[in-house]
Amino acid sequence: MEKEPIIALDFPSWEQTKQFLAPFHQEQLYVKVGMELYLQNGPFIIEQLKKMNHRIFLDLKLHDIPNTVGQAMKGLAGLGVDMINVHAAGGVEMMEKAREGLEAGAKNGQRPILLAVTQLTSTSEKAMQADQLISVPLHDSVLHYAKKAKTAGCDGVVCSVLEAGAIRDACGDTFFKVTPGIRLKEGSADDQKRIADPAEARKIGSTAIVVGRPITKAADPVAAYHHVKALWGGQA
Ligand code: C5P
Numbered sequence: 001m002e003k004e005p006i007i008a009l010d011f012p013s014w015e016q017t018k019q020f021l022a023p024f025h026q027e028q029l030y031v032k033v034g035m036e037l038y039l040q041n042g043p044f045i046i047e048q049l050k051k052m053n054h055r056i057f058l059d060l061k062l063h064d065i066p067n068t069v070g071q072a073m074k075g076l077a078g079l080g081v082d083m084i085n086v087h088a089a090g091g092v093e094m095m096e097k098a099r100e101g102l103e104a105g106a107k108n109g110q111r112p113i114l115l116a117v118t119q120l121t122s123t124s125e126k127a128m129q130a131d132q133l134i135s136v137p138l139h140d141s142v143l144h145y146a147k148k149a150k151t152a153g154c155d156g157v158v159c160s161v162l163e164a165g166a167i168r169d170a171c172g173d174t175f176f177k178v179t180p181g182i183r184l185k186e187g188s189a190d191d192q193k194r195i196a197d198p199a200e201a202r203k204i205g206s207t208a209i210v211v212g213r214p215i216t217k218a219a220d221p222v223a224a225y226h227h228v229k230a231l232w233g234g235q236a
Contacts, residue, residue, distance in 0.1 A: 001207055004030040005198065005228045006057055008180070008212030014041055014048060021052070023222050030082075032057040032210055046079045056081040057178075057210070061117050063087035066097035073101030081112050083178075085158060088116035088145035095152030113176065116149035117158045118142040121181030124193045138194075139163060146171055161196035161204050168205045180210040184228070187214050198231035 009031050011017045017037065021029075031054050037045055038060060049056055058081040062069045069086060076084060086098045095116055102111040118141070119128060125138040134141050142163045147170060149157050156176020159167060164177040183195045190213055201209045211228050218224035230236035 001202075002030060003229075003233065004028075004055075005182070005215075005225070005232050006030045006032050006178070006208055006210045007215055007225065008032045008034060008059075008210055010034055010036050010212050010216065012036060012040055014045060017045070018048075020216060020221065024225070028053050028055075030055040030057070030208075032059050032212075033081075034059040035061070043079055046081060050080060057083040057085075058112070059085055059210075061085055061087050062098065063090045064094070066091075066094040069094050070097030070101035073098045074105035077102045077105030077111055078107060080107055083113040083115060085115040085117055086154075088118055088149050088154075088157070092148050092152045095149060095154055099153045113155045114153075115156050115158050115176060115178055116145065116152075116154045118145040118149075118163070119159075121160045121179075121194050122191050139166065143167065143170055146175075150175060156207065158210075160194035161201045161206055161209075162194050164201070164206050165204045173205075176207040177205065178208045178210060179206040180212070182209045182211045182214065182228070184214050184231075198228050199234070199236075202232055202234055 009017050033045055062072055086095055099114050102114055128134050128138050142159055143166055146157045146167045150171045158178045160181045161179045164179055167177050179201050181192045181195045182198055183189055185197055189195055198209055209232055215221050215224045
């Protein structure tokens, strides 16, 4: 289990990211760079965060034909990030190529951890059935994608806390369950639908939690981070 909650750096620019990180001083963090930040600023962002010794989850959720995803992963592996992901909906062959690409591009023989996104935590069962024409319950769809991700050689999945226990039972303890959709009991859900608090995530068996707005939009982000970290670690 990761000790640090992974902070989602959902900002448009390096300036805003730097401003957010400044009050954390020298504290070493595990941060998530998603498409908002990466697509507007590129590898520069990763270089800066690595200079600050932060660990990095590059959350680009790749989903394309197997060859394209494989080649993209080969390039991205060279950035030296710790964790990266694809959409499981891209299929087993695409996930296999993603892993092969990471292995081919890895620096010093150390490839990033590869995760597959199952169903987004902002997706409700009703929306999944209507938009994706998947008629099984959402829980079954998530479990199905997790098994496919394991078959393809992914190290784990991104899922909601609500599915983490069933995925642990089906795919094993060492299979990563990285869970966004984390909210404090007193906070707002925003656009997230399948939510849980950090203590629930710990009890159910998340490997790592991803927390964005409950920290980034807090009046005091450093205090909010330490509160989340304490709940996640079982110290609060
Ligand atoms: O602000 P919030 O805590 O909702 O941020 C959650 C982060 O996790 C966002 O960056 C979002 O893109 C990401 N994410 C998610 N659900 C997934 C995969 C990633 O919310 N299934």
